[in-house]
Structure formats: C-alpha cells, structure tokens
Amino acid sequence: MKKLHAIVLSVILILTCVRAHLFAADDKYHKVRPAAVAGMFYPDAPDELRQMVRTFFKDARGVKVPGKVRGLVSPHAGYIYSGVVAAAGYRQIDPSTRTVILLGPSHRVPLRAPSIPEVLAYWTPLGDVHLARFASTLRRSRGFESVPEAHLKEWALEVQLPFLQGILKEFEIVPILMNSSDPKALAKTLVPYIDDDTLVVASSDLSHYYSYETAVALDRICTRAISECKFSDMPICEACGKQAVLTLMHIAKIKGWQGTLVDYRNSGDTAGGRNRVVGYASIAFVDRREVTGTMKKTLSNQDRKALLKLARSAIEARLVKGTKVDRPAQVSPALNESKGCFVTLHKHGQLRGCIGTIEPICPLLECVEKNAQSAAFHDPRFPPLNADELKDIDIEISVLSVPEALNFKDGEDLKRKLKPNVHGVILSRGIHRSTFLPQVWEQLPDTEQFLEHLCLKGGMSPNAWQDPQTKVEVYEAEVFGENDLK
Numbered sequence: 001m002k003k004l005h006a007i008v009l010s011v012i013l014i015l016t017c018v019r020a021h022l023f024a025a026d027d028k029y030h031k032v033r034p035a036a037v038a039g040m041f042y043p044d045a046p047d048e049l050r051q052m053v054r055t056f057f058k059d060a061r062g063v064k065v066p067g068k069v070r071g072l073v074s075p076h077a078g079y080i081y082s083g084v085v086a087a088a089g090y091r092q093i094d095p096s097t098r099t100v101i102l103l104g105p106s107h108r109v110p111l112r113a114p115s116i117p118e119v120l121a122y123w124t125p126l127g128d129v130h131l132a133r134f135a136s137t138l139r140r141s142r143g144f145e146s147v148p149e150a151h152l153k154e155w156a157l158e159v160q161l162p163f164l165q166g167i168l169k170e171f172e173i174v175p176i177l178m179n180s181s182d183p184k185a186l187a188k189t190l191v192p193y194i195d196d197d198t199l200v201v202a203s204s205d206l207s208h209y210y211s212y213e214t215a216v217a218l219d220r221i222c223t224r225a226i227s228e229c230k231f232s233d234m235p236i237c238e239a240c241g242k243q244a245v246l247t248l249m250h251i252a253k254i255k256g257w258q259g260t261l262v263d264y265r266n267s268g269d270t271a272g273g274r275n276r277v278v279g280y281a282s283i284a285f286v287d288r289r290e291v292t293g294t295m296k297k298t299l300s301n302q303d304r305k306a307l308l309k310l311a312r313s314a315i316e317a318r319l320v321k322g323t324k325v326d327r328p329a330q331v332s333p334a335l336n337e338s339k340g341c342f343v344t345l346h347k348h349g350q351l352r353g354c355i356g357t358i359e360p361i362c363p364l365l366e367c368v369e370k371n372a373q374s375a376a377f378h379d380p381r382f383p384p385l386n387a388d389e390l391k392d393i394d395i396e397i398s399v400l401s402v403p404e405a406l407n408f409k410d411g412e413d414l415k416r417k418l419k420p421n422v423h424g425v426i427l428s429r430g431i432h433r434s435t436f437l438p439q440v441w442e443q444l445p446d447t448e449q450f451l452e453h454l455c456l457k458g459g460m461s462p463n464a465w466q467d468p469q470t471k472v473e474v475y476e477a478e479v480f481g482e483n484d485l486k
Contacts, residue, residue: 031120037155038125041078042162046125052079053166056087062263062282069093070257071200071248071285073226074163076104076156076241080271082205082280088263089282090163097199099132099172100164101190103244104156104203106147106177114144114178114186117151122158122173126165132172134193143189150177156203156241178243187250188349192483194255202248204241206279212268219264219279226283227259248285256421256442257285299399303332304480310365311343311372311395312482318373319387325369339364340400340475342437343371345385347392353379358426358435358475360402368397396481398437400424403473411466415447418474427454427464428471434458438477 038044043052056079072089075082106115116139121128139146157175164171174193178186194200206219218238225233229249239245252259262282268274299307306328313326328335341364342356355374357367372395376385385393403426408414418425421442426435434457436450444450451465464470 033119033122035124036153049125053162056083057091060084060088062088065092065260065284067286069284073202073283075205075280076159076203081267085263085265085280085282089284098197101174101200102157103176105241106150106179109150111179114176114181115147115150118146124161130172132174135174183246184250186247191254202244204239204245207238208278209276212274212277215266215277215279223261223281227261252285259285307368311368314369314372315376335365336363341367342398343375344396345375346394353382394482398477398479401476403475406472406474423474426473429460432458432460
C-alpha cells in the first residue's frame, strides 16, 4: 500500500511539473508576438521571403546617401507595391547597427499615448527579433502605455523587419505605435537613447487613392517637407504615419541630421492601376556634419567622457564645499594637445551659459576646465549657476580646429564660400570681434541672417559682413555632449 501511495505521489508530482512546464512554455509563447501579415503582405515561406528581399535590394534604385544613415522614413504596404521603395533605403543602412527604434501608426486601435507591447520578441518567417532592454523602461515611464490589441494585428512595424533581417546580423528593436501623441515630446524622450549604433525608422505611406498625377503633386510637397524638416508644410502632407514621421523630423532637428529623398513611387508605378494610387517614399537622414564634410573625429569616446567628466567636476568643485576637481589620472596625448574649445551649458534644452577660447593657447584639458567654470559662473548673459541647478544641466564641448582666414570679394562671394553647419565663423573689425559656433546654423540656417546676427553680436553694423575690410575667419568643431554618450 505504501509503495502504491508513493507511486501515485510520484505520478502526481511528474504531472504537476509537466503542467507547470507547459504553462511556462505557453507563457513564453505569448511573449513572442507572432507575424500578423505573413502570407498576405509578404511571403510566409522563409526561403521565398529571403529571396524576395534580396531581389528588392538588387533592383532598388534611387539616390545614394553620403554618410551613415541614422533615420529612415519607409513605406509599409504589401511588398509587391512598396517593397522596392523600402529596399532603396534599407540597403544603405550600416550593418553595424545594433538597435532600431520603430515608429508607426496604429491603423486599427486608437491610442492616447505611444504604445510599446509587453513582449520579448517579434517573430517573422526569418526568425525572432528581440526587444531592446530599454523598451521595458520606456513602457513603464510616464507618457507611455501598452495596448496589446493595437500591436496584435498591426502591420506597419512588422513589414519593416524582414528588410532589417536581410541587412543586420544581430539587432534589437523598440516597437512604438502612436496616433495622437505629441511628436516633439516623444522625440525629446527618445533622443537620450539614440547612440551611434541606433537607427530610427518611421513607417508611413503617403497620399491615398488619388489619381496618379494628383498623388505625385501632393506627395512632392510632402517628401520635400520631410527631407528639409519644414514643419510649416506638414499640415498639408498626407501620410498615414504622420505622427511617426514628425517624431523622426524632431529627432533629426535635435541631432543635426539632414534628410535626403532616396526614392519615390506610387502603386501606379509598381503593381496597380493609375486611377486610385497610394504613394511611397524612402527618405534617409544622416548626420549633417557627415554630409558636408565637417571636422573628423579626433577624440576617442574615452577621451570625450574624460573631458565631460572633468567639465562637470570643475563646476561642482565651485558649488559643493569640500569637493575638488576630479582630473583624469591617465591622459591620452590628444588631451594634452593645445586646442581651442567652448563649453556650453543647457538647462531643459535652453542655453544656460557658453564660454570658450578660439585660439589653441593651452592644453585641451586645461581649456575645458577653465571654460566650464567660466560658462557656469562668468557668462554675462546669465546669473551664476547655483547648486540646485547642477542636476538639470547638460554639458556640451566643442573642440575647435585652428581658425583660417577666408578672403572674399563681396557679400555674395562670402556666402558662396561659407559652409553652413560646418564652419564656425569669426568676424573682426577694429576692436570688435564675435564668433558663432557651427551649431548656431541650426537656429539661423539662412546665411544672411546668420552673418547679420553675428555682426550685431560683435557690436558692428548688421551689414559689416559684406565689406571686404571686415576680417572673416572660419574653423570647424568636433562637438559632443553628455546626452550623446549616455
């Protein structure tokens, strides 16, 4: 009897373990989001899908983008309609990309806030694509929600994955659906998570169901507005993923990325009639400094971190009693070179101080320490920084090349020779002198306005830049900040 009892208990224990294992497996299964449109928007057979994507990469046309693609607007229709347009952008992404932030519309379910699913991975016929760790951090943070039914049947993000799987070996995603969210606010939230190995994709088709000619005219306005980050023209842009596109545009503006229209077609060009068409565009964003050939990176990430740490420590030493400046114990040769530099402080995105030295008169370490304290406590435009503000301050450092004189015949000649977003500019006339860092072009993209404001800053006539008697010098800057290295 005892043996029978023991056998029964053993069987029950085994069944309990098996049941628990099955439930665990079932739970794990539900943590992987299955493909919703495989076999409809694209093939569900792995080999067929893989071959289709390869063919799209081979047949894609469009503009070759200079520099590393950091952002991409990509269509999300069935592959026979928009696949070749999507491939034109995806085939240019950097294979070293490790994280892809996917932004797209929720076609079926209205959302009050950006939604990130509570899953571990997305599945396609080409395999699992895991979510990045910080996806769960974002999902739990203020301003986000998780609406499972919105993601379950949504195709806007899913159709991007086979293209990514065709280029990237190992990567993670952050899938975000949105309807009525604030694109600018979302962009500011995402920017700290975007590093050199991150790609941001906005999934969107353009105009829907117009005649071929009307669609081309409407979409031309839209693609130009997106590529040039002209927010004023976006209200007349028809795009089902407009909120996602606007978010990418705001990220591009913050990060200094420049847009290029890679390819545009509509369904009348690919696999449909021309009476009622849908527009598709591939628009790539690259770092503006890569496009225009700005100063090459001369400092390692370790050097950059050391300088930013030194700048913060130099400020903190003046605010916190008993705190000393934490200078790096080991210094690379690059940090001991004489360089000009500026240290810029921002508080909640607004300028809070900026002081610098243009000429290379001291080692870079010394230059950063001195100018960090000057920006915090001696910028005449602002009151001295106080200890309560320190936690809200973001520090940015600009390491300058040696200024070079720029000879010009007249104002028009000067405008032709200046490189917006690349050149920092120094104007000198008698005792008056002023400079704008290359970053200022982002606020003053018009060359004439840039030069007029620079003249006024130096106490000169606003038209002094047109006079060849005014000395003009240019330099370039290697710019990095705490947000870039988080």
